[in-house]
Amino acid sequence: MFFVDTIELAGLGNRSYLAGGAHTAVAVDPPRDLDQVIAAAVRRGVRVSRVVETHIHNDYVSGGLELARVTGAVYLVPAAADVSFERFAVHDGDTVEIDSGLVLRAIATPGHTPHHTSYVLEEAGAAVAVFTGGSLLIGSVGRPDLVEPRLTERLARAQHTSAHRLAEELPDETLVLPTHGFGSFCSSRQAEGGHTTIGKEKSGNPALVQDVDTFVAELLAGLDDVPAYYAHMGPANAAGPAQIDLTPPAVADADAIAARLAAGEWVVDLRSRVAFAEGHVAGSFNFEADGKVATYLAWLIPWGKPVTLLAESPEQLADAQRELVRVGIDRPAAAAVGSPTSWVRDGETPASFPRAAFTDLAKRLGDDDVVVLDVRRDSERAGGHVPGSVHIPVHQLHKRLDDVPAGEVWVHCASGMRAAIAASLLDAAGRKVVAVDDGFAAAVEAGITAVEAGITAVEAGITAVEAGITA
Numbered sequence: 001m002f003f004v005d006t007i008e009l010a011g012l013g014n015r016s017y018l019a020g021g022a023h024t025a026v027a028v029d030p031p032r033d034l035d036q037v038i039a040a041a042v043r044r045g046v047r048v049s050r051v052v053e054t055h056i057h058n059d060y061v062s063g064g065l066e067l068a069r070v071t072g073a074v075y076l077v078p079a080a081a082d083v084s085f086e087r088f089a090v091h092d093g094d095t096v097e098i099d100s101g102l103v104l105r106a107i108a109t110p111g112h113t114p115h116h117t118s119y120v121l122e123e124a125g126a127a128v129a130v131f132t133g134g135s136l137l138i139g140s141v142g143r144p145d146l147v148e149p150r151l152t153e154r155l156a157r158a159q160h161t162s163a164h165r166l167a168e169e170l171p172d173e174t175l176v177l178p179t180h181g182f183g184s185f186c187s188s189r190q191a192e193g194g195h196t197t198i199g200k201e202k203s204g205n206p207a208l209v210q211d212v213d214t215f216v217a218e219l220l221a222g223l224d225d226v227p228a229y230y231a232h233m234g235p236a237n238a239a240g241p242a243q244i245d246l247t248p249p250a251v252a253d254a255d256a257i258a259a260r261l262a263a264g265e266w267v268v269d270l271r272s273r274v275a276f277a278e279g280h281v282a283g284s285f286n287f288e289a290d291g292k293v294a295t296y297l298a299w300l301i302p303w304g305k306p307v308t309l310l311a312e313s314p315e316q317l318a319d320a321q322r323e324l325v326r327v328g329i330d331r332p333a334a335a336a337v338g339s340p341t342s343w344v345r346d347g348e349t350p351a352s353f354p355r356a357a358f359t360d361l362a363k364r365l366g367d368d369d370v371v372v373l374d375v376r377r378d379s380e381r382a383g384g385h386v387p388g389s390v391h392i393p394v395h396q397l398h399k400r401l402d403d404v405p406a407g408e409v410w411v412h413c414a415s416g417m418r419a420a421i422a423a424s425l426l427d428a429a430g431r432k433v434v435a436v437d438d439g440f441a442a443a444v445e446a447g448i449t450a451v452e453a454g455i456t457a458v459e460a461g462i463t464a465v466e467a468g469i470t471a
Contacts, residue, residue, distance in 0.1 A: 002102050002123050004177065005040045007031065011294050011323045012060050013183020017131060018044070019121055021099025026050040027067055028119065028131045029179045032244055032326050034063040034070065050096060050104070052076040054133025054179060055116040056083070056237045058146040058230045059186045060326045065240050078108075080115035085240040090117055109135040109166065111159030112142030112186070114151070118166065120174075129175035130198070136163045137181035138196045141207050143188045145223055146230060156216045163207035172199030183292070185227050188219055224377050225395065229298035232328055244325045246318070252308055252334035254345045257281060265306045265333065268297060270320050273420030277435055279340045279350035281310065286424035289316045291417045294323040299395045300421075306333035310343060353427050355435045358443040361386075361410050365448060371407040375422045376414055376440075384440075384449040386412070394418040401429050412436035412443070 007016040009031055017028040018040045025046040030037045041048050048071040051064045068075035079089035092108035101124050109118040112134030121129040134142025144155035176196045181187040202208050206215055261267055261283045269276050270289040287297045309332045311317035317335055336343055340350035364370045372389035374381055381391055392400050409426055413419040416437040423435035443449050
C-alpha cells in the first residue's frame with residue numbers, strides 16, 4: 001500500500017508532499033525548512049530516496065537541493081529548467097521506482113512555466129495520484145504570467161493543453177495533488193475544497209470545460225498583481241538555495257531599536273493588530289505573525305533592507321523566522337521579545353491609533369476631514385466599494401503615501417489584516433489614522449458600498465444609523 005502525506009504551508013498557501021511505500025519515499029516540492037519533511041519520514045519509518053521539483057518555483061525558496069544533500073536522495077528536476085547545480089534531469093515519460101511496486105512517471109505539463117512537469121504515482125502499474133505542482137489545480141490552474149510577459153499568452157494556451165493531457169491520460173479516480181492554489185498568488189484563482197480528482201476537475205475546471213480561446217481570455221483577464229518578491233525566488237532556486245539558520249537573532253534593546261529606525265531600517269511588530277493599535281514603537285510596522293507575514297512583508301519591504309522583528313514570545317519569533325526563510329528573508333538583523341513598554345527608551349511612551357467597525361465609518365462618511373482608503377486588490381474592489389473612497393492596494397501604499405489626501409484616514413480591506421498593515425505604514429509616516437478592523441460584508445450590510453448595479457444607502461442620502469442597520 002502506498003501513502004501520501006500532505007505538508008501544509010498555510011502562510012504561503014502551498015502544499016508539499018511525502019509519498020511512498022513500506023521502506024522508501026519521495027518528497028515533492030519540499031519547503032526550505034525541510035525538518036517538516038524529515039519528521040514526516042520518521043513518523044512513517046521510511047527513507048527519503050527521491051526529491052522532485054515540478055518546476056523552478058516563483059513564490060518560495062525550495063528546500064529540495066538541501067533535502068537531497070541531507071538525505072542522500074536523488075534530486076529530480078525538469079531537464080529544461082536552467083539551474084546551476086547538479087541534478088537528475090527529468091524528461092517527459094521518465095519513470096523512477098519509489099518503492100516496491102510504486103513508480104513515479106513524469107508528464108511534461110508546460111504552462112505555469114515552460115519546463116513544468118507533473119508526476120504520476122503508479123501502484124502496480126495503475127495511476128493512483130498525480131502531483132500537478134502549478135499545472136492542474138483545484139478548480140483552476142497556475143498563473144502563466146510569472147516567467148516573461150511575452151510568453152504569457154503562449155503559456156496560458158499551454159496550460160489548457162497540459163490540463164487536457166492529464167485528463168485524457170489519467171483515470172477519473174486519480175487524486176490530483178497540486179502545490180499551489182490554497183492562498184498562493186501562483187494560482188490564477190483560489191481553491192474551493194481541499195481535495196479533488198481528475199473526474200471532478202473534468203466537470204468544473206475552466207481549463208477542461210471551456211474552449212481554449214475562452215479559457216485564455218478569462219484567465220488573463222483575471223490575473224492580479226504579482227508579489228514583488230517573486231522576482232527573487234526563481235533566481236534563488238535556479239542558483240541553488242543556501243542552507244538556512246533558524247537560531248535566534250541578536251537581541252535589540254530600546255536604544256538599538258531606535259537606532260535602527262533612525263537609520264531607515266524596518267522594524268516589524270509581529271503581534272496582533274489589536275495589540276499593535278493599542279501600543280507600539282513609533283515608526284514600526286505591523287505584520288501579524290498569525291497572518292500572511294511572509295507574503296506581505298516580502299512583498300512590501302525593499303529587497304535586502306535589514307529587518308528587526310518584535311514579538312510577544314520566543315515562539316512567535318521562531319515561527320516568523322521559519323515563515324520568512326521560505327521567501328528568502330534569511331536572517332533578521334535583530335529581534336526583541338516582550339512588549340512596547342520595554343521596546344521604547346526611557347521617557348518615551350508607545351504610540352497608538354484607534355480601531356473601528358464599518359458602522360462607525362457610516363456615521364463619519366461625508367465629514368470633510370475623513371478620507372476612506374481601500375487597500376484591497378483591484379479584483380476585490382470591482383465587486384463593491386465605499387463611494388468616494390481612495391483606492392491604493394496595500395502592496396503599493398508604501399511607495400504612494402503622498403497620494404493619500406489630507407485628513408483623518410479610515411483605512412479598510414476585506415477582513416482587517418491588510419488594513420492593519422496599511423494603518424501602521426500611515427501611522428509611521430505621521431498620518432492620523434483609524435484602522436477599520438471589520439469584514440467587508442459588514443459594509444454591505446451597513447449599506448455603505450457601491451456595487452456594479454443599483455444605488456447604495458449613502459448615495460440615497462440614508463446613513464446606516466438612519467436606516468437602523470447594524471453590522
